[in-house]
Amino acid sequence: MKNIVIVGGGAAGLAAAITAARAAGGAAQIIIAERLERVGKKLLATGNGRCNLSNARIAPQFYLSQEQKYLEGFLAQMPTKIVTDFFADLGLLCAEREQGRIYPKCNQASMVLDLLLASLRRNNIQVCGDFAVDKISRRRDGFLLTAQDGRTLKADRLLLAAGGKASSALGADGSGFLLAQSLGHSITPLYPALVPIKTANNYFKALKGIRAEVCLHLICEGRELAAESGEVLFTDYGLSGIPALQLSCYLQKGRYQLSLDFFPEISKAALTDLLNQRMAEWGAEPLENFLLGTLAKKIGYMVMKSQDIAPLSRPVGSLSEQELARLAGALKDWRTPVDGTLGFEQAQVTAGGVPLSEVNAHTMQSECCPDLYLCGELLDAVGFCGGYNLHWAFATGILAGQAIGKL
Numbered sequence: 001m002k003n004i005v006i007v008g009g010g011a012a013g014l015a016a017a018i019t020a021a022r023a024a025g026g027a028a029q030i031i032i033a034e035r036l037e038r039v040g041k042k043l044l045a046t047g048n049g050r051c052n053l054s055n056a057r058i059a060p061q062f063y064l065s066q067e068q069k070y071l072e073g074f075l076a077q078m079p080t081k082i083v084t085d086f087f088a089d090l091g092l093l094c095a096e097r098e099q100g101r102i103y104p105k106c107n108q109a110s111m112v113l114d115l116l117l118a119s120l121r122r123n124n125i126q127v128c129g130d131f132a133v134d135k136i137s138r139r140r141d142g143f144l145l146t147a148q149d150g151r152t153l154k155a156d157r158l159l160l161a162a163g164g165k166a167s168s169a170l171g172a173d174g175s176g177f178l179l180a181q182s183l184g185h186s187i188t189p190l191y192p193a194l195v196p197i198k199t200a201n202n203y204f205k206a207l208k209g210i211r212a213e214v215c216l217h218l219i220c221e222g223r224e225l226a227a228e229s230g231e232v233l234f235t236d237y238g239l240s241g242i243p244a245l246q247l248s249c250y251l252q253k254g255r256y257q258l259s260l261d262f263f264p265e266i267s268k269a270a271l272t273d274l275l276n277q278r279m280a281e282w283g284a285e286p287l288e289n290f291l292l293g294t295l296a297k298k299i300g301y302m303v304m305k306s307q308d309i310a311p312l313s314r315p316v317g318s319l320s321e322q323e324l325a326r327l328a329g330a331l332k333d334w335r336t337p338v339d340g341t342l343g344f345e346q347a348q349v350t351a352g353g354v355p356l357s358e359v360n361a362h363t364m365q366s367e368c369c370p371d372l373y374l375c376g377e378l379l380d381a382v383g384f385c386g387g388y389n390l391h392w393a394f395a396t397g398i399l400a401g402q403a404i405g406k407l
């Protein structure tokens with residue numbers, strides 16, 4: 001009987017193993033080699049334990065790749081249905097929630113893993129835990145995998161599903177990229193994505209723990225790259241929250257700035273009018289009350305402080321026309337330089353990886369090495385928050401499983 005070995009028992013590897021077993025129909029032994037003791041550890045942590053496993057709107061604009069033009073061809077093979085049908089077959093009821101996000105109806109990531117594990121057992125898939133693949137040798141008749149502890153496994157066909165290098169405590173430590181390279185693949189530059197952003201900004205430090213609804217703009221060399229609306233969280237290192245995580249996907253090498261717009265729903269002129277009207281009505285109040293009711297008190301203080309509008313005991317009526325214009329400008333465009341990110345350990349995903357041009361979009365088969373397939377986060381595609389990354393992992397795993405299991 002042929003051996004099909006899958007390196008990595010994460011989302012992609014588990015979906016691939018089950019699909020391959022079904023496609024092989026008993027004609028192959030499917031083996032998962034997993035470096036941790038158990039498979040699926042990261043899955044349990046996804047979506048804050050709820051597992052946002054796909055999205056009803058799968059389209060290239062929700063993904064980034066260093067070979068963006070190839071994305072469309074890949075995504076065309078993997079509509080939402082490929083993942084929801086797979087889980088329906090396993091017996092999982094799913095529900096669509098805000099912005100097309102798809103979760104298990106019971107909101108439990110552990111339920112997703114339980115069903116995947118049950119299917120592994122039903123399909124006689126063998127799991128080799130604590131098997132950290134260290135080396136893969138290409139043989140005339142397949143591959144020989146050697147683990148860190150010296151154990152070996154023989155594969156007629158091989159699927160690399162070893163993930164990226166984000167959150168390594170949950171399994172993937174970047175070794176998959178080295179294994180792919182050793183088999184002839186190149187790797188596009190890697191960087192952490194969906195990760196909090198560091199800023200060199202003392203005002204943010206003073207706002208630690210405060211949340212605000214903003215439109216966050218990312219600017220590079222004076223050009224706006226992207227903008228995201230939603231709730232940001234000020235921290236002692238910079239900014240977290242979904243808008244910051246989303247914008248981190250664009251941060252490679254370069255000098256970046258973030259701009260916070262606290263009033264995205266109105267123009268700067270309209271905000272200036274509002275402030276002027278307040279000034280006319282509240283002239284005798286101290287400045288510390290000037291922005292009451294419009295945004296968190298402390299944010300208002302820090303924005304004024306950043307514009308040298310002090311002391312806050314001054315009456316509102318003492319604001320000069322220039323001060324008022326500076327304040328309206330800062331409330332619409334509060335700038336801060338970006339000082340990197342919290343790095344791979346705090347990131348949800350890795351951007352970069354095996355170039356999409358080196359992989360067949362229909363089968364996930366390597367264009368560089370016969371009988372090799374690759375899937376999941378290992379590939380150079382990163383999705384935004386919303387279930388796009390698990391969708392990519394499950395869907396590429398399913399496509400690879402269908403192909404690798406056909407003997």
Ligand SMILES: Cc1cc2nc3c(=O)[nH]c(=O)nc-3n(C[C@H](O)[C@H](O)[C@H](O)COP(=O)(O)OP(=O)(O)OC[C@H]3O[C@@H](n4cnc5c(N)ncnc54)[C@H](O)[C@@H]3O)c2cc1C
Pocket residue numbers: 007008009010011012013033034035036039040041042043045046047048051052053054131132133134161162163164166167170171172173174175176347348349375376377378386387388389390391393
């Ligand atoms: C905290 C957190 C929350 C997240 N929440 C969501 C969410 O709700 N929705 C969403 O879409 N995405 C989410 N993601 C991202 C998502 O989890 C990943 O994109 C997805 O798990 C990638 O799947 P994968 O199978 O390619 O890699 P992984 O899930 O990382 O699995 C790779 C597996 O390979 C194993 N492995 C690695 N190297 C070797 C080796 N050399 N030998 C043997 N085994 C090896 C690892 O131990 C691991 O089990 C989240 C990520 C994190 C960290």
